[in-house]
Amino acid sequence: MALLLLLAAAAGAAVVLTRSPPRQVFAMAANGLILAVLFEILQAPDVALAEIVIGAVALPLMFLVILASSRMDRAPRRPDTER
Amino acid sequence: MNAEARSLIFLLACAGLVPAVVVLILHLPKFGAHALPYGDLINNSAPRERHVANAVSAVNFDYRAIDTLGEEFLLLGAVTGTVVLLRSKRGERADAPAGQVEGRPLRPRSDAVSGVTRLLAPVTALFGVNVALHGMTTPGGGFQGGVIIASAMVMVFLGEGYRSWRKSAPSVAFDATEGAGAALYALCGCASLLVGLPFLTNLLPLGTLRDVFSGGLMLIENAGVTLAVAGGFTVLFGEFLEETRVDCRSDDS
Numbered sequence: 001m002a003l004l005l006l007l008a009a010a011a012g013a014a015v016v017l018t019r020s021p022p023r024q025v026f027a028m029a030a031n032g033l034i035l036a037v038l039f040e041i042l043q044a045p046d047v048a049l050a051e052i053v054i055g056a057v058a059l060p061l062m063f064l065v066i067l068a069s070s071r072m073d074r075a076p077r078r079p080d081t082e083r
Numbered sequence: 084m085n086a087e088a089r090s091l092i093f094l095l096a097c098a099g100l101v102p103a104v105v106v107l108i109l110h111l112p113k114f115g116a117h118a119l120p121y122g123d124l125i126n127n128s129a130p131r132e133r134h135v136a137n138a139v140s141a142v143n144f145d146y147r148a149i150d151t152l153g154e155e156f157l158l159l160g161a162v163t164g165t166v167v168l169l170r171s172k173r174g175e176r177a178d179a180p181a182g183q184v185e186g187r188p189l190r191p192r193s194d195a196v197s198g199v200t201r202l203l204a205p206v207t208a209l210f211g212v213n214v215a216l217h218g219m220t221t222p223g224g225g226f227q228g229g230v231i232i233a234s235a236m237v238m239v240f241l242g243e244g245y246r247s248w249r250k251s252a253p254s255v256a257f258d259a260t261e262g263a264g265a266a267l268y269a270l271c272g273c274a275s276l277l278v279g280l281p282f283l284t285n286l287l288p289l290g291t292l293r294d295v296f297s298g299g300l301m302l303i304e305n306a307g308v309t310l311a312v313a314g315g316f317t318v319l320f321g322e323f324l325e326e327t328r329v330d331c332r333s334d335d336s
Contacts, residue, residue, distance in 0.1 A: 042114070045222035046139045049214065053230040057237060059318065065323040071184045072327070 001041060008034050021067055029060040097276045134289040135298045136220045143224065144301035144308075148219045148283040151304070153267055155311055159265045162315045166258075169322045181245055192244060208235035216310040216325025219298040229312025240324060249331040253322055257314040264311025271304050 011031035018024040032055020039048035111120065129141035143151050183189050208231075215220075215228025240248040287299035296302060315331035 046224065046227065047136075049223055049227040050230065053227070053234050057234045058230070060321070061237060061320060062323055064325055068182070068184065069326040072182045 004034065004038050008038055021039065022064070025060045025063045026066070028063070029056045032056045032059065130292050133285070133298060134292045135216050135226070135301065136293050137218065137222060138224070139306070140218050140224045140298070140301065144298070145285055148272070148304065151308065152272060152283070155308065158311065158315050159261065162261065162319050163320060166322050168211045169244060169326065171249070173325065173328075182329045184326050191236045191243070197242045200238045204235045204238040204242065208232050210233060211313070215305065217295060218305045220293055220295060221299060225308025226312050229266075230316055232309075232313040233316030233320060237320050240320075245324070245328070248324075252317060252321065254318060257317045258322070260310050260314030261318060262266050262311075262314075264307045264309065267307035267310065268304055271300055271307065281310060286287075 008031070011027065011034050015024060015027045015031050016028045022023070032051060034050045035055060036051040039051055125138050125142055125146065129138040129146075133141045133145055135141045137216075151152075152293055157267045181189065211231030211234075214223035214231060215225055218224030218228065236248075236252050239251060243251075265326070272283040275286050277283060278286070283300075285298075285300045287303075289299045290297035298305075
């Protein structure tokens, strides 16, 4: 229990301290999984089930898609800004 | 603002907040020793009055069913808003190839990924249905089961790629699933109005405690939530995944 709380704190710190956005997404997913285990141990299995899917699938997926979409740079380029 | 001023403000805030947090943590009630009577009350009365072993489901679908109706339409509104916003820019064509980040090679999908997801996706979907069906007896229920089913659909995308995913998960089908689920929940409430009872009264026979089919009307509401959440999240994931396609909006207009 204390170990899990420490892990949750470490994972949360990792999310804040990671600088590269794609890695940050995975740190956030790991944090979500640790929180889910914590919910399960604190006798809230309903919340744990929802947290696993939302924290480890839905949220990372949205961030990854947004990162990919913004990297693709689809705005029509004018000739004078061509790199 | 320069870095030194920022860290100064940060340290000042820490000096104020950290002692307060420590004091708060020391004064937290012990785990399980909550002061409010509501939880114990529900735990005692839900098996007796509603024949349902999972008190959380009893609260969601019976004692506070009107709140769940609100959440249901909140989800419907949020998904509709996302779809309208994204599709109005992108159009509804589904034949664009995968987009590519400049300077990064587009590697074909490895057999290992395909194999694992082909194995796991059906099992995950089945597990989601199982969690949803047993909502009245074990932890879980419509919402949890629904999101697990939706994550199985994401696995299909991961393993099979965009084209087969779009074929196996046509957006229209999931739009309909979501709307039908929300409508089913609302109609459950209207059923009791027809016989002159308050909205969302549990009319159906309650069944026996710890049976899969216990809880009466809660079962149908649960099915409605499952459909709405599975459909809603699949549509939402789909709309976001569409954003990684090559842009084809100039052909649309």
